[in-house]
Amino acid sequence: MMIDLEEEQNKKVRALLVGEPGNSLSELTGLTDTLGLEAAGKIVLTRLEIQPAYGMGKGKAEEIAEKAKELEADCIIFDFNLEPTKQRNWEKLAKIPCFDRQEVIIRIFAQRARTKEAVLQVQLARLSYSLPRLAHSYGDMARQRGGSYGSKGSGETQLELDQRRVRTLIQQTKKELALVVKNRETQRKKRGSIPVPECALIGYTNAGKSSLLNALTGAETFVENKLFATLDPLTRRLNLKDGNGILLTDTVGFISNLPHSLIDAFKSTLSEAKRADLNLIVIDAGDENARNHYKTVMQVLEEIDAAEKNSIIVLNKWDSVEEKALDQAELNMAFPNAIKVSAKTGFGFDELLNAISEKLLGKDEIYEIPCTATTLLHKIRREGIISEEKWQDTTVLIKARISDRTKNLCEQYKKADGIIK
Numbered sequence: 001m002m003i004d005l006e007e008e009q010n011k012k013v014r015a016l017l018v019g020e021p022g023n024s025l026s027e028l029t030g031l032t033d034t035l036g037l038e039a040a041g042k043i044v045l046t047r048l049e050i051q052p053a054y055g056m057g058k059g060k061a062e063e064i065a066e067k068a069k070e071l072e073a074d075c076i077i078f079d080f081n082l083e084p085t086k087q088r089n090w091e092k093l094a095k096i097p098c099f100d101r102q103e104v105i106i107r108i109f110a111q112r113a114r115t116k117e118a119v120l121q122v123q124l125a126r127l128s129y130s131l132p133r134l135a136h137s138y139g140d141m142a143r144q145r146g147g148s149y150g151s152k153g154s155g156e157t158q159l160e161l162d163q164r165r166v167r168t169l170i171q172q173t174k175k176e177l178a179l180v181v182k183n184r185e186t187q188r189k190k191r192g193s194i195p196v197p198e199c200a201l202i203g204y205t206n207a208g209k210s211s212l213l214n215a216l217t218g219a220e221t222f223v224e225n226k227l228f229a230t231l232d233p234l235t236r237r238l239n240l241k242d243g244n245g246i247l248l249t250d251t252v253g254f255i256s257n258l259p260h261s262l263i264d265a266f267k268s269t270l271s272e273a274k275r276a277d278l279n280l281i282v283i284d285a286g287d288e289n290a291r292n293h294y295k296t297v298m299q300v301l302e303e304i305d306a307a308e309k310n311s312i313i314v315l316n317k318w319d320s321v322e323e324k325a326l327d328q329a330e331l332n333m334a335f336p337n338a339i340k341v342s343a344k345t346g347f348g349f350d351e352l353l354n355a356i357s358e359k360l361l362g363k364d365e366i367y368e369i370p371c372t373a374t375t376l377l378h379k380i381r382r383e384g385i386i387s388e389e390k391w392q393d394t395t396v397l398i399k400a401r402i403s404d405r406t407k408n409l410c411e412q413y414k415k416a417d418g419i420i421k
Contacts, residue, residue, distance in 0.1 A: 014040035016073040018064060020048055020080050027256070027289075028079040030206075031104045035111070040071040048080075053089050055082070065094040077104060081257075084133045101257060102129060117184065120177040127170045134162050196383075197246045197360040197403055199238070202273045202301070203282035204293035205253025208316040211343035212282060213250045216352075240357050240385070249276065256296045263303060274306040277403075278359050281313050283335070285327075286320030291334050312355050313338040319345050361385055361401035366415040368395045379406055 015037045019025045025042050032039055043064060045056065054061040068076050075097040076090065082100035090098035106125050113119045201209040213219055217236040238248040251272050263270070273279055281297060283290050294313075301307040318340040321327045331338075339355055341348035364387060369377060371394055380386065380398065383406050388399035402410055 012036065012038040013074045014038050014072060016040050016064070016068045016071055016076045017042045018076060018078045019044045021045055023079055025079060028077065028101060028104070031101070031108065032077060035104055035108050037075075037077075040073040041067065043067065053086070054093070055080075055086050061090070061093060065090075068094055068096060075099070077101070087133065105255065105258070117177070117180045120173055120180060124170065124173045124177060127166055127173065131163065131166050131170070134159060134166065196237075197277045198249065198275070199246050199278045199280060199356060199360070200249045200251055200272045200276035201280050201282055202251050203253065203280075203297055204284065204287075205255050207253065207282045207284045207287075207293070208343050209250050209253065209282050212280075212314070212316055212341070213248060215343040215346060216349065217248060238356075240353055246356065246360060254293075254297050254300045256292070258300065263300070270300070270304050270306075273301060274304055274309065277310065278356065279306070279309050279311040280356075281311055282316050283313065283338070284317050285315040285331055285340065286317045290315075290331065294335075310359055312352075312359060314352065315340045316343055318342045318347060357385065357401065361403050362407070364399050364401055367398045367400065367402075367410050367413045368415050369398060369410070369413045370395055376406075376409055380410065 013036070015032055017025050017028050017032065017039055019028065019042070021044065023044055025044065029039050029042075045060070049056050051057060064076065073096065076094055076099075078098070078100045080100065081102060082090070082098065087098055087100075106122065106129055109118075109122045110126060113122045201213060203209055213234070213236060217238050219234070219236040235247050235249040237245050239245045249272050251270065279301075281294070283294055287293065298307055301309075313335050315331060315335060315338045319342040321331065339348055339352050341352050361384060367380075369380075371391070377396065377398075380400055380402060384400045384402040386398055386400040388397075390397040397415075
């Protein structure tokens, strides 16, 4: 009996997955797996109909509900948005919980939030998502009419109270989050008082950003082969082989159809991509949907006004396609200027570090700077990469890569012939 109880406790919640036409449901399967659910079965619709009750014909809805019963599914998850009214109708029909992709993502974020900022961001997203769905908790009660309640039913009154409570919680959460973000901005300004170029790792979830951060910097970031392993930005120093260093930040992964409530809530986190001097757009080279993932990343970047930022496309996990000539050809065609790397083997790191250095600091230039300009010389040493240096009577000849922040100050000292004699 004890064994049976233990098996029952460890039993995974079984979900029937439903997708729109042409959807393989591979991504929703990954999301449900990350959430700790088991896919009991999958149904891909042949068409979607504009039907107010279920978003499809009643006959098809009844067929799906019957399939869920047959598979002993504990819930039905739809890979498209399910409006509150339809959610209520589905749960009445199937007699089990029914929800959509948005709720799955929010639940995953809730599981994985660790820092106060991430917890508040997820809480704000959950409250915003749940507000229009409160009514379906009171569907039956709202129809009750009692003389002592005038024209309103007891359920309707309770609904109004709960909606007011949720709105109050949303405002409180926004205030708390604003305070946390303000504190983080203060810390960021302190960090910015010592000017060091900043680079952000961005990309689709599970593209290997955290693994790349670990491999490049020697950090020990949490890595897991599941979606949304990283929610909080983590910054580490990356030493370039020229001797200088930059700050490299790992960010939350993107995903297609990311709920707008999460985009809004995580704007302070996603803004790392907007504020960085350079974005490394990391793509899983071994994923058959690599091109679509890149499009999703660019769409999210457009939403936060970061699509035009200086960037490098990085095809990570190149070891997974090293022996697949056809895949390599397709990737080279889709991403002609991308740098191929493997966080697992270290392949391509030299090329990547050179590209980062060139993008952030430009190419080597020759400058003849007065010996008396000690502040400028110190700034070049701190923010640039000096490959040659020759002191003369009144000037210093320097061959260096200099960041945009300093380049304007040095422009008047640039040598036209580009030669150190």
